[in-house]
Structures are given as C-alpha cells and as structure tokens.
Amino acid sequence: MSDNGFKSGSNLEKVLKAGHFAFTGECGPPKGANLKHLNEKMSPLRGVVDAINVTDNQTAVVRMSSKAASALMVQAGLEPNFQMVCRDRNRIAMQSDILGAYALGIRNMLCLSGDHQKFGNHPEAKNVYDLDSMQLIALVKQMRDEGKFLNGEDIDEPPRMFIGAASNPFAEPTDFRVYRLANKIDAGADFIQTQCIYNMPRFREFMKRAVDMGLAERAYILAGVTPMKSAGMAKYMAKFVPGMDVPAELIKRLEGAGKGKMAEEGIKFAIEQIEEFKEMEGVAGVHFMAIEWEHKVPEIAERAGMLPRPKVD
Amino acid sequence: MIVADRKPLEEIQEMIAPYDNIMLVGCKGCVTVCNVGGLKEVQILASTLRIARKKEGRPIQIQERVIERQCDPEYVEQLRDTCDQFDAVLSMACGVGPQFLSAAYPNQRFFPTVNTTFMGGATQHGVWEERCAGCGNCITHWFDGMCPIARCSKSLQHGPCGGSNHGKCEVSKDIECVWDLIVRKKIEQGRLDDLRKYWAAKDWRTARDGGPRKSVREELVK
Ligand code: SF4
Ligand code: SF4
Numbered sequence: 001m002s003d004n005g006f007k008s009g010s011n012l013e014k015v016l017k018a019g020h021f022a023f024t025g026e027c028g029p030p031k032g033a034n035l036k037h038l039n040e041k042m043s044p045l046r047g048v049v050d051a052i053n054v055t056d057n058q059t060a061v062v063r064m065s066s067k068a069a070s071a072l073m074v075q076a077g078l079e080p081n082f083q084m085v086c087r088d089r090n091r092i093a094m095q096s097d098i099l100g101a102y103a104l105g106i107r108n109m110l111c112l113s114g115d116h117q118k119f120g121n122h123p124e125a126k127n128v129y130d131l132d133s134m135q136l137i138a139l140v141k142q143m144r145d146e147g148k149f150l151n152g153e154d155i156d157e158p159p160r161m162f163i164g165a166a167s168n169p170f171a172e173p174t175d176f177r178v179y180r181l182a183n184k185i186d187a188g189a190d191f192i193q194t195q196c197i198y199n200m201p202r203f204r205e206f207m208k209r210a211v212d213m214g215l216a217e218r219a220y221i222l223a224g225v226t227p228m229k230s231a232g233m234a235k236y237m238a239k240f241v242p243g244m245d246v247p248a249e250l251i252k253r254l255e256g257a258g259k260g261k262m263a264e265e266g267i268k269f270a271i272e273q274i275e276e277f278k279e280m281e282g283v284a285g286v287h288f289m290a291i292e293w294e295h296k297v298p299e300i301a302e303r304a305g306m307l308p309r310p311k312v313d
Numbered sequence: 314m315i316v317a318d319r320k321p322l323e324e325i326q327e328m329i330a331p332y333d334n335i336m337l338v339g340c341k342g343c344v345t346v347c348n349v350g351g352l353k354e355v356q357i358l359a360s361t362l363r364i365a366r367k368k369e370g371r372p373i374q375i376q377e378r379v380i381e382r383q384c385d386p387e388y389v390e391q392l393r394d395t396c397d398q399f400d401a402v403l404s405m406a407c408g409v410g411p412q413f414l415s416a417a418y419p420n421q422r423f424f425p426t427v428n429t430t431f432m433g434g435a436t437q438h439g440v441w442e443e444r445c446a447g448c449g450n451c452i453t454h455w456f457d458g459m460c461p462i463a464r465c466s467k468s469l470q471h472g473p474c475g476g477s478n479h480g481k482c483e484v485s486k487d488i489e490c491v492w493d494l495i496v497r498k499k500i501e502q503g504r505l506d507d508l509r510k511y512w513a514a515k516d517w518r519t520a521r522d523g524g525p526r527k528s529v530r531e532e533l534v535k
Contacts, residue, residue, distance in 0.1 A: 086467070091514065113474045116466050118484050127467065134471035135514045150514060168475035176473075176496045179509060185473060187511060195475060242478035 007144065007190060008162040010107035011079045012051040014312040016191065016220045021278055023306045024081060024193065024222060025049035025297055027073075029064035035194025037212050038069055042078055044295045050309055051290070053193070056083040060120025067097055071104035074077065077294075081164060085114025091139070091150055098143060100246045102141050102159030110164035111136040138166050141188030165189035167221075169206040170199065171243030178209045185219045192219050193287040196226035196235075199245040200276065207282045216282030223277045226289045227300065228263040228266035231255045267300055278280035314343040314434065315407045316349065316441045321436050325358070325403070328424045329373070332400035336412070337362075337426070338392065340406035347441055350398075352379045357481030358405070358426065383410030390440035396421055408505040411440060424457045432463075449519025449526065454510065457498045462515075464491035470512040 006013055015022050018226050025045045030037040052073060055309065057068040070080035079089070082101050089097065099119050101109065113133040117125045130141065139150055140163050147158040165184040197203045212218055228234045232252040239244035250269065256266035270288075277283045286306075290297050301307050329335055333532070337359050345351030359375040366373040378397065381388040383406035396402060401422045404410040408429040414425050431443035445462035453460045462468045466484040472492030476483025482490045499505050517523065 070493050113467055113469065115476070118466075129467045129469070130517065131468040131514050132467065132471050133474075134511065138511065139514070167477065171473070171475045172477050172479060173473070173493055173496045175500060175502075176505075176508065179505065180471075180473075183509060183511070186509075242476045242483050 008107040008160045008224075010162045011312070012053065012081065012108050013162040013190070015050045015310055018310065018312045020285075020310045020312070022050050022220065022222060022288045023048075023116035023295070023309065024051045024053060026053040026055065026287070026289040026291075027215055027294065028055045028058055028291075029066060029069035029070070031061070031063050032087070033064060035262075039076070041294045042073055042076065044298055046078060047309060048298045048301045048307065050285075051079045051081045052123065052255070053081040053083055053110060053287070053289075056085045056112070056114065058115070058250065059089065059126065060115050060117040060125075062121060062302065067101050067104070067106070070101065070106045074105035079108070079111050080106055082106040083110045083112060084127050084136065085112045086131055086133055086136055087117060090128050094131065095143065095149055098140060098159050099155075102161065106161070107162055108164060109140055109161040110166065110225065111140060112166055112190075125152075130267060133165065134183060137163060137184055137187040137189050145188075162189055163190045166195065167191055167192050168195035168243045169197070169203055170195065172247040178206060178213065178215075181210060182213060182215055183251065185215055189219050191284070192221045194222065194224040195243060196224040196289060197273065198228075198237075198250055199247050200273065202245060204280070207280055211282040216284070217218065217232070220284035221282055222285040222287040223273075223280075223283050224287045224289060225270050225273050225277075226291060227270035227293070228254055228262075229293070230262045230266070234266075253297065267296070271304045274306070278305075314346055314432070315409075315429060316347045316431050316433050317344055317407050317429045319349055319354070319358070319427055320425070321393065322365075324363065324403040325424075325426050326362065329362065329401060329403065330421075333371070334374040334399055334497065335401045336378060336392075336399045336409075336439070337402060337403045338383065338405065339377075340381075340404075340410055341379060342382045342384065344406055344427065345379075346441075347435070350407075350476040355379055358403075382408075383413055386413065386417060389413050398485070418443075424507070447520065448517070449523075450516070455507075455510075456495045457502070457504075459491050459495050459498075461491055461495065464489075477514055520526070 054066045059061055066083050071083040073080040096178055111133050117123055117127055140150055140161050143158055144160050147155050156212045167181045220236045234246050234251045234254055237244045254262045254265050274286050277286055335357055339350050340357035355377050359377050371448050380391055396418045397420055400438055403424050405426050411423040411425050432445040433441050433443040436442045443463055448462050466482050473490055477493050478489040480493045482488040499508050
C-alpha cells in the first residue's frame with residue numbers, strides 16, 4: 001500500500017490521524033448545471049476547512065450530482081467529502097458510483113440513508129433503499145479492505161475511501177442513539193459527523209457514553225455546528241426539524257440580542273461551542289454546516305481559532 | 314388480507330360512460346372483509362351509478378353479482394352464462410379479480426372499481442394498516458414480530474433513521490415509526506443486544522424485484 005498506513009490518504013484522514021482538531025465544511029450543489037454558482041459556494045472554503053461535504057440531493061430536491069460536484073472540487077484543488085444516500089441508487093449504481101468517484105480523485109465518502117423523497121420536489125418518485133446506511137458503510141469498507149464487490153467478486157483496483165457516517169445524538173429513541181453510532185463504527189465508519197448540536201448538556205452526556213463505550217478511540221467524531229441566523233430560525237428548527245433539540249435558553253439569548261444583532265449572537269454561540277468541543281473528550285473536530293452562509297465561514301473559522309488549517313503530508 | 318379503497322365515483326362514471334347495460338361483480342374474499350367490494354358495497358355502488366345516469370337522462374342497467382372469490386377460476390366460471398351479455402363488466406375485487414375475469418372471458422371488457430393498496434389488517438374498526446410487502450423471505454422474528462420492510466418508509470434493516478420523531482415517521486405524523494416500536498420493545502424486554510447485530514444486505518430476488526412470482530406446490534399440481 002502506497003499510502004503509508006492510511007486508509008485512503010485523504011487530507012481529512014491525514015489531519016485527523018496526525019491528531020489535529022479537524023474542521024469540515026459543507027456545500028450544497030446548485031439546482032442546475034451552474035458552475036459559477038458552485039464555485040461561489042466552494043471558494044470561500046478554500047484553505048478554511050479540511051474537507052467539504054457535498055450533499056446528495058439534500059432534502060430530496062434535485063441538484064447537480066454530488067459525485068460530479070465533488071469531482072469539480074477535486075479539479076479545483078479542494079477536498080470533497082462525497083455524500084451518498086440510499087434513497088436513489090440500488091447496489092449496482094452505488095458500487096459503480098463509488099468506483100467512479102474514486103477514479104475522479106474523491107477520497108472521502110459519507111454514507112447516509114437520505115431524506116425520504118416525500119420532502120423533496122419529486123415526491124412522486126419511486127424510492128430505492130436497496131441497502132440502508134449501515135449496509136452502505138459495510139459495502140464501502142468491503143470494497144476498500146477486501147477489494148471485493150458486494151457479491152464477492154474481485155475489484156480491479158479497489159476504491160480506497162475514508163468512510164464517514166452520520167449520527168444524530170438527539171433523535172428518538174434517544175437511548176438507542178449511542179448504540180446506533182456503535183453499530184456504524186462496527187460496520188466500518190472511520191469518522192462520524194453529527195447532526196447540528198445546540199443542547200450542549202445533552203451532547204456532553206452523549207459523548208461521555210460514547211467515550212465510555214470506547215467509540216471515540218475507534219472512530220473520529222466530529223461535532224456538528226450550524227450557526228443560528230435568527231431567533232426565527234431557531235424556533236423553526238425546534239418545531240419542525242425532527243431530532244433537533246434547540247433549548248429555549250438559546251432562543252431567548254438570540255431574541256435578547258435584539259433585531260439586527262441576532263446573527264452575530266448566533267455566531268458567538270457557535271464559536272463558544274467550537275471552543276468547548278476543542279476541549280471535550282472524544283471530539284476530534286467540528287463539522288461546520290453554514291447553510292447558505294458559506295461566505296461567512298472564513299470569518300467564523302478565524303474567530304474560532306481554527307485557522308490556519310494544518311498541512312499534513 | 315388484501316386491502317383496497319374504492320375508486321372515486323367520477324372515475325368509475327367515466328369508465329362506464331359509453332355503456333348502457335353492465336354487470337357489477339363483487340367478491341366475498343378480502344374486499345368483503347375490508348368493506349370495499351362485498352355485497353353491500355356492490356348494492357350501494359350500483360344504485361349510486363343508476364341514479365346518476367338517470368339524472369343525466371341516460372339510464373343504465375346494472376346487474377349485481379357477488380362471487381365467492383374472483384381470484385379462483387372455479388368461482389369465476391360461475392359467470393359463464395351471463396358474462397358476455399353485458400356491454401362491460403365492473404369488478405369490485407382487488408386487482409387480481411379483473412385479471413382472472415379477463416383471462417376467463419377474453420371477449421368481455423373489465424374495469425376495476427377499487428384501488429388495491431396493501432397487505433395488512435384492521436387495527437381498529439374502520440382502520441386498516443399495511444403489515445407485509447410480500448418480500449418472499451420473512452424476517453419479522455428478527456424484529457420482535459414487526460416488519461421494517463413493509464412498515465419503515467425506507468425499509469431499513471438498521472433503523473431508526475434520524476427522522477424518527479416522537480414515535481412517528483419523518484414521512485407523516487400519521488405513520489408510526491416501526492423502528493421506534495422495535496427499539497422500545499427490545500429495550501423493555503432487555504434484548505438491546507439484538508440491535509447490535511449487523512444484517513447483511515437483503516436478497517431482493519424473492520421479492521417483486523426478481524420479477525413476477527409463482528408458487529408451485531408439486532403435490533397439488535395434477
Ligand atoms: S419480512 Fe417480508 S414477508 Fe415478512 S412481513 Fe415483512 S415484507 Fe412480509
Ligand atoms: S422515521 Fe422510522 S419508519 Fe420512518 S423512515 Fe425513519 S426509521 Fe423508517
């Protein structure tokens with residue numbers, strides 16, 4: 001293996017393996033073939049994050065393919081974290097896309113169930129779910145470590161991906177969530193990105209359980225952060241986004257900041273979170289999802305002391 | 314059993330618009346049990362259609378029949394004397410009915426009056442819920458008697474997904490998250506370890522994905 005013991009040799013893997021506190025970003029591909037739009041979204045993240053998640057038809061709304069957008073990032077010298085959901089592809093298309101992604105220079109992959117198509121702009125679509133996210137994780141691992149397709153046939157030049165999975169510490173039934181995280185790590189996840197966190201006491205508890213179960217030693221856990229832009233956004237998330245725990249104190253704090261100052265208050269809270277995550281046992285980094293706020297990321301990263309990003313060879 | 318819903322009246326009216334003399338055939342099987350295509354429903358639909366056509370000034374003759382099962386050639390045969398006398402025949406059975414009828418009477422035209430929805434049962438009076446997707450390889454015993462293939466909106470074998478919300482599925486608050494039920498039952502009964510298991514990707518060949526299915530019971534085949 002040419003990668004000196006790395007699983008994929010991606011920048012993200014190198015940063016994490018070297019023991020640096022990782023910082024990943026996120027970018028939703030455009031609703032069209034608009035390259036300029038994609039460039040506008042990804043360019044603020046250059047040099048600011050270790051890898052950029054590229055969402056796969058997020059909320060089941062049709063967008064440029066995550067594989068294509070990831071490949072465009074590679075071409076532009078950025079590192080993508082290629083997201084794949086189970087909703088739209090059967091095992092044939094999945095394996096084919098994994099090979100294609102690898103051939104295009106993609107080295108990180110996040111395996112997700114995906115939002116049901118009912119939420120998107122083609123609710124009439126047939127849903128696939130040939131595999132679920134657990135089985136997708138295991139598949140990517142098998143392809144990489146055993147060099148075999150799901151059917152056991154040999155792969156000519158296996159795709160070597162750094163395998164990611166998601167975890168939502170607050171989704172119900174909450175007692176089970178840490179076990180589901182353990183299952184994903186058992187299945188082969190190398191790193192975990194959590195859903196955005198607002199309830200810090202509850203997350204501390206979740207992490208404590210994860211650490212006690214030895215999970216943080218077996219996978220890199222990146223805590224999800226999304227800055228609130230307003231009290232309205234916080235209220236909306238609290239009410240309508242399943243598995244989102246937004247404490248009333250946070251909403252109060254944003255309201256208290258007053259009109260025109262809520263966004264800054266939201267950023268302040270996000271920075272406080274990042275500061276705490278840096279110290280929290282078992283947390284290996286932050287996954288920063290600035291929804292339609294990509295241009296703000298450099299400033300926030302700077303203020304959170306995340307810059308400059310480490311360069312690891 | 315097989316559960317179905319009656320098609321909207323307008324759709325049925327449109328189907329029979331060209332005809333003046335038709336037969337409406339119910340079925341005493343599943344559709345009788347789920348109150349959609351038995352004797353009572355045949356009577357109601359027939360009289361509703363008659364009244365509507367009379368109002369239009371184009372009265373229609375409708376012969377009402379109910380047979381034991383439309384999914385059985387033996388019973389379908391009972392229509393032999395009369396079937397071809399009508400301009401058209403409406404079936405109130407599940408989707409199997411019009412097909413068995415068409416096969417037996419190739420010169421007649423058959424129209425479905427119900428939409429076949431799922432395999433399930435009544436969870437309370439007047440409410441039916443899906444329970445089985447006919448995957449051809451039953452694994453409900455892995456999940457304490459619950460089927461995530463049919464009852465999870467994503468057919469997850471390793472649920473629940475992040476969308477599970479107060480026991481409801483992310484798709485709708487009218488859908489129970491079966492994974493919430495499975496996990497709760499496992500925790501209650503101290504079998505959480507079952508949920509630490511990994512289930513290999515399902516072989517869908519036994520399901521509809523392998524093409525239309527056929528069961529042959531050699532000992533019964535003459
Ligand atoms: S596992 Fe298959 S056969 Fe069993 S209830 Fe579910 S869909 Fe039906
Ligand atoms: S919420 Fe529950 S039933 Fe709905 S898709 Fe997720 S796991 Fe399945």
